[in-house]
Amino acid sequence: MSVTELPGTSRPEAAPPADPPIRPARGGSPFGALLLRLHFYAGVLVAPFLVVAALTGLAYTVAPQVDGVLYGDRMTVAEVGERPLPVADQVGAARNAHPEGSVASVQPGAGDQATRVVFAAPEYGEKQHTVYVDPYTARVQGQLTTWFGSTPATTWLDDLHRNLHLGVVGRHYSELAASWLWIIALGGVVLWWRRRRASRASRATVRHLLVPDLSAARGVRRTRGWHATLGVWLTVGLLFLSATGLTWSRYAGANFGAGLDSLDARAPLLSTALTATPNGPADTDGGGHHGASGAGGVVESAAFDRVLTAARTAGLAGPVEIAPPAEPGSAWTVTQVDNTWPVAKDRVAVDPATATVTARSDFADWPLLAKLSGLGIQAHMGVLFGPINQLLLAALALGLLCVIVWGYRMWWQRRPTRTDRRALAGTPPARGGIRALPWWVLLVGVPLTAAIGWALPLFGLTLLAFLTIDTVVGAAARRRRRAAAPISPVPAGR
Incomplete structure (x- = not known):
């Protein structure tokens, strides 16, 4: 038989519900869940920067052809002669046409290429004036304002790709894209491998890493197949673009340069000091x-x-x-x-x-790192292997755009469509991956991530900002759930 409550006492309130257990969704393991969440948010938030980098890089791949159309009459000769004239005659013709400034360098023409006489002056700043001379007739064919040998069109396309014509501030966009590109690419490969390994035999796994699974049902699974398979094909190229792009970025590039200095791995300097020679003493009177x-x-x-x-x-x-x-x-x-x-x-x-x-x-x-750095930059610019290099870069840019579009399409295809749960896009992967990791993984992973963040400052800052915001949003969500939870009635004692 129940008894009434004693006078002056009140029914105790029920304790607030505990936080839901850490159960990462769709990851299969704490590491998989964390990688999935990182790949998802990096793809959603960094992809716009990658789209811009891909589009501007695609435009830059045709720079040599643009130069040929716009400046071909100046940079090449109409008729190839038997033997070029002395360089002195060509420089003299260029001086007569361009008396301002001093001669900074000369590239003697050969074949159908015109001789390039470059003039520098303090008022030109970083740029120069290049006079193009027919090496067989010493006829001046025209001049252009160049930047380290690049024509105005190539310079414009280069600035567009590097900084969107926004100067130093604009360089942050390309460095941010390059800093995250390798993380997104490698993370995607790992996720796809884990998914295929869990669902198919090893031979089928390898096959569907390289060929999309067309047997998958239409919808998000079919889109995921194209997204992941093309991403696997592009991985090596994307890693190359990320690494070479970072070498001359603002912050990561400075750290890379400091590393080369510490390893004494830069291209050796060429001494221009004049000393006594077997033919006689050097002339040092400045004549x-x-x-x-x-x-x-x-x-x-x-x-x-x-x-x-x-x-x-x-x-x-x-x-x-x-x-x-x-x-x-x-x-x-x-x-x-x-x-x-x-x-x-x-x-x-x-x-x-x-x-x-x-x-x-x-x-x-040259030291090996200096060689690799120089060759990598030329390949990134599309000149190392000529037109084949341009085609490969264009294919990488187009492939990256397709992967990004399919990634956003998957986000949209996973959206709730029920009348009471409609949303514009799918929900992100669940939190909890970091807290569920074993202690030894954190012991190794945290210092490693901090080291990468130091070497790639824009990656480190954006990752820290994401973790901070995600922590704040998660804490706010937990408070809302606790406030909205109903108080359970306490049965009367017996």
Whole structure:
């Protein structure tokens, strides 16, 4: 028989419901759940930056063809002669057409390529004025304002890809995209492998890693098959784009450069100091044979031919760039500028008074990291393998766009469609992956993630921001659930 409550007492309130147990959804394990949630949010939030990078990179792949259409009449000659004229005659013709500034470098023309005489002056800033001369007639074909040898069109496309024409601030977008691209690519491969391994035999697993499973039902599973399979095919290329893009980014690139310095892995410097030679003492009086500074001094035109002859004798074949010294009393430099495979990047320093090679630096002697960095940049720019390189980069850009579109389509296809639960997109994977990880994984993973975040600052900052926001949102959601939970009645005692 029940008894009534004693006077002055009140029914105790029920304890608030405990947080739901940590049960990561669709991950199969704490690690899988964490990776799935990271891949999902990185894809949703970083994909817009990747879309912009892919579109602007796709535009940059056709830069050589754009140059040919816009500037072909200046950069190439209509008729190839039997033998080029002396470089001195070509430089003199360029000087007559462009008396301002000083000659910074000359690339003698060969075949159907015009000679490029580059003029520099303080008022030009980082840019130069390049005069194009027919090497067979010394006729000036025109001039362009260039940036480290790039035409105005190529410079415009390069700036669009690197910083969206927003200067230093715009560089953050491309570095953010490159910082997350390798994480998204590798995470996607791991997730797809885990899914296929759990559902099929090993042979079928490998097959469906490389070929989409067309037997899957229409909808999110079919889309996921195309998204993941194409992503697997693109992984190596995307990792390459991420790594090479980061090497000259603002923050990660600075850390990469510091690493090269600490390992003494940069391309060796070429000494331009003039010392006594077997042919006689070096001329250090700053006379005409040794050129003049880039501030407008006059360089003896005949010296270009002497320096070029000395470099050819030393074995520098193919296209080269001849540069007078920036300061009087120093050697001239001749550098191979063939960036197509196999590249030719040997350099020599030449005393123009005696036509003697005073120093040499061969590409074969560069440190391995310096070689890889240089080759990677040329491949990223689409020039290492010529048109094939351009086609591969274009295919990577188009493939990445397809993967992103399919990723967003999966998000939309997973949306609730019931009348009482309609939503614009699917729900994100459940939280709880980090808290469910074993302690030893956290012991290794946290310092490793911190080290990566230090090396790639924009990745580290955005990841920290995501974790902070996600923690705050999760805490707010738990408070709302507790406040909305009904109080259970307490049965009367007996």
